[in-house]
Amino acid sequence: MFKVVALLTDFGIEDHYAGVVKARILRELKEPLNINFIDITHKIPPQDVRKGALSLYFSYKYFPEGTIFLVIVDPGVGTERKALVIKTEKFIFVGPDNGVFSLIYAENPEFLSFEIIENKVLKPPYSHTFHGRDLFASAVAYILSEIPFEEFLKPIPKENLKKLDFPFPEKTKKGYKLSIWYVDHFGNIITNLHKDIIKSPFRVLINKREIPLVKSYGYAKKGEFIALFGSEGLLEIAIREGSAFEILANPEIEIILES
Amino acid sequence: MFKVVALLTDFGIEDHYAGVVKARILRELKEPLNINFIDITHKIPPQDVRKGALSLYFSYKYFPEGTIFLVIVDPGVGTERKALVIKTEKFIFVGPDNGVFSLIYAENPEFLSFEIIENKVLKPPYSHTFHGRDLFASAVAYILSEIPFEEFLKPIPKENLKKLDFPFPEKTKKGYKLSIWYVDHFGNIITNLHKDIIKSPFRVLINKREIPLVKSYGYAKKGEFIALFGSEGLLEIAIREGSAFEILANPEIEIILES
């Protein structure tokens, strides 16, 4: 018997922080259990809750049912911000109440929300600066150990949860003005335009200049900007064997509908 | 029961890509199975198929028998390049047909080669830009689930496989002129001279200046360049407590045979 715990943090990989969180989960289990830890990433830029929310949104649905997601991008650690457990039909999410779960709420409106009761979980000596280890990791261990929720969690109303705004493309006279949601390691610029919201043929303009819309990166000529629908169905701007973001930084991106 | 899946990609660690590939493998398994994922590296420079091939060559033989290697350095994703499964006596390799398995072919001439039948593996909605997740990860899950090869693979002739050239040292009047195969994280410069191809004593020249040949890094004086046979039996150029590559960049490396 084994379980999957997915981790998403801004801890970086230079220090011991991510390893210690995994260690703590294993050590707090009531019975030994082989946990398969899957790192989504530990390289969310420090305290960038928005990028954390997108990274989780882009990945969670590919995990096996029952996966527990431990998400720690937590600028408010040690203050009054709440510590959450969010339960959807297939998954459990553990992390701070700062909006990092906003897109989970939006895609799973039937979710259940709980606050971690700190004094049921924190064991002295604990730290005010490392809730990832002392509060969230222990809560994950409790869930894995099948300790009943009511022993360390209390339901909280959904309305009070912090939410970040991820706006849709802005309608213009001829089409849409897009925003940049995410820039990946290859320098691909991922916009907020999902392929399902656009039915007619269209052209893509970057800083007013049209670029070709193709099926995959492999169809670009070297040095040419292209647009394509990426792995999450969002329109991306890329360049073959280069970083579009390094060259374009924050370009103006427009869609012109034809018809 | 558990299995080992080794991963080698150019995904970097900033994004969710490597985590999602592991997630997808776990989710597509017919029966739950605890996979031990071993990351070889995700830091192959973007689309550097050659470095991917070397990294795989330097590592695969140390893995336990039965390991499945998922190798994704794939500039041609979404185009007509084939998706491969390669079977050697001890291992299985999954990845694109772009030469990344060249050194596996050379060391395991009895290998078997198969093409992944896309429409037996891709499940809509799938992406043209992320075959790592939608095609290769699923193929790995099929292999782990012991689905018979003929249900999703077809044999393809070895002659048609793409191969990269990794030339041997070039014979000169007095010895050999070496090429650089790989530069590692410590800045050690790894050449194409294997210790087995050289029987008589020899001297090493870097940009025409002789440097000492020693047994290990620990024998270098601080700031001194040294040559030594590294962990794969290849001649390396190093400097104690520094990066030889940062100082020398692409030096001329010669071997003078004494006799």
Next chain:
Amino acid sequence: MFKVVALLTDFGIEDHYAGVVKARILRELKEPLNINFIDITHKIPPQDVRKGALSLYFSYKYFPEGTIFLVIVDPGVGTERKALVIKTEKFIFVGPDNGVFSLIYAENPEFLSFEIIENKVLKPPYSHTFHGRDLFASAVAYILSEIPFEEFLKPIPKENLKKLDFPFPEKTKKGYKLSIWYVDHFGNIITNLHKDIIKSPFRVLINKREIPLVKSYGYAKKGEFIALFGSEGLLEIAIREGSAFEILANPEIEIILES
């Protein structure tokens, strides 16, 4: 049945080195055993034994009992430096005798120390430059396989072990002068002042200017330097949404006791 092996190295993540060490452990096991590998970090700066020692000290006690720590920061690889196995009440540590275990010795004075007998573990062909793979990983596999210690280890006297000095804060007329022990990925500066050695209220001066002492990062105003006791009980200097180390580099840090 499964076991935990924690890894702490300066291998970086660009190359295959860390993956190959894990592979070798799995391959040398007498019986298949599912090892849960937990990476503490592979980003110790090359050959920085001191940072390795601190990283281990900050993390080891959070791991489950029975964890084996494989620590490879090894500038002396291939020379006469000894290869060690250190046994404490709860853990086993494997790595070179260069001081990287200094703080383990200090916190666990009842530890047992052994030297790895090289010719019982190294199997030809082995490398003089990669003991992580050929010596230490194999020793870990022997321990996991429950091969009796006397078959590949010999006890060595504790007095002969190499130790690094980690000095306590320096007493001054009005308080203490602190040293910097560690700088983390967030740029937080971690000093050598543990909260247990200071009983009366005190003020913190950075380069002679007082900064506030707070409970957690979340209490800082943006752009303000703060002092706080961090996750290991050591006094840290931090700045909200920035890197204290980038701005201050190596500041003078003083404590003034208010009696």
